[in-house]
Amino acid sequence: MKFVSAQEIFKQAGSRKGLPAWTYNNDELTRLEMEQVFLRNWIFIGHVSDLPNSGDYQCFAMADERAVVVRDQDGQLRAFHNVCRHRASRVVGDDKGHCGKAFICPFHGWSYNLDGSLKNIPKTDAFPEIDKSQFGLKSLDCEVWQGMIFIRFGGEGPAVAELFAEAAEEIGLYRIEEMQPLDKPYQYNFDLDWKAVLDIDNEGYHVPVGHPELFDLVGASYTDQPLEGGLNRSVGVINQRKHRLERNRDYVAALPQDSYLPESHQNLWIYWGLFPGFVLTLFPDQIEIYQIYPTGNQKSVMAGVTYALPDKRAEMQKARELNRDINMDVGNEDIRLVQWAAEGMRSSAFDEVLLSDLELGIGSFQNRLREVLPVVTLDQEPEVGSLQEENERLQSQASVAAVG
Ligand code: FES
Ligand SMILES: [Fe+2]
Structure with missing residues (x-):
């Protein structure tokens, strides 16, 4: 796998300022994001076992x-x-x-x-x-890849299999196509821009402070690794430290010794992110898939679902239950933090963000967005009614520059 460094990402971005605040609260931009980003990229629909007949x-x-x-x-x-x-x-x-x-x-x-x-x-x-x-x-x-069903409304980009090519070997270890739904699907509806929700997901810098319990589980092993091809991989090792919290100790202890996974993956929590808002989380006991997408201006959804191989062993049931509890807490912590950060960006006190090397996943995501929608590079919000036109102007400028 070829990883991209923070230096390369921020060099391409031109700064560490992130996207300007107006891009998180603009009706016309949200519309364009839906039409030109989401409706032209792959959208996860479900697992083959969700539609068996x-x-x-x-x-x-x-x-x-x-x-x-x-x-x-x-x-x-x-x-x-x-x-x-x-x-x-x-x-x-x-x-x-x-x-x-x-x-x-x-x-x-x-x-x-x-x-x-x-x-x-x-x-x-x-x-x-x-x-x-x-x-x-x-x-x-419509494409089914490793048991996951994706659809695309338009656009002519690569197939899902091609986009995930560098991850295929690792994801293949988990035998996702043989899995069954575990818990009921969940959906959070946010009164926030989808990018605000996704930003927190694209960086692990907040883990030590924002998620003390998760940090107790994975410690400093947690790293974000954006790939050259546009995928993002994050990984944490769960058995490298003495856990302070009983729940974490119990979770690691409950994971059955005879796993179907190779030893290299029996103690990893891995997150694979695909632009724009798809995340596949690989745990030793189950997987979770979620998607973050806009439903309107200041309206977004995070919809998720878990799957696992059939396994009736008591220790596996326990591990899955503890995993669910840990991730439920992490999710609730994220919701609060997302809310506070998004509120702050609307405040008169907000100037701009400053992204660290540990927030390179945000930089990499935003670079992708800048390529598709160059209008988000403007410091000032375009006048009402002119955003699409302005975007087209910047797109044609960019293609002229590319040809030149
Ligand atoms: S039968 Fe479908 S709209 Fe008339
Ligand atoms: Fe988080």
């Missing part, structure tokens, strides 16, 4: 777009726009469910096969003759 479906919506992922009759996972070809109703209204052998639009009853093709139009004689093959549901990119 043909006809099982799962939806996702962002900005004006709505998607449905379904397992078809051949067992293949497919993604479509959840938009009826008649008059645009959703063809399925629930977030998740089972539709049998076809989607039947709840408005007038047009039906679609699970491969998206149009099956039937009620009272078809009332329509002029139409070529049914032209009226299937519009498909979306």
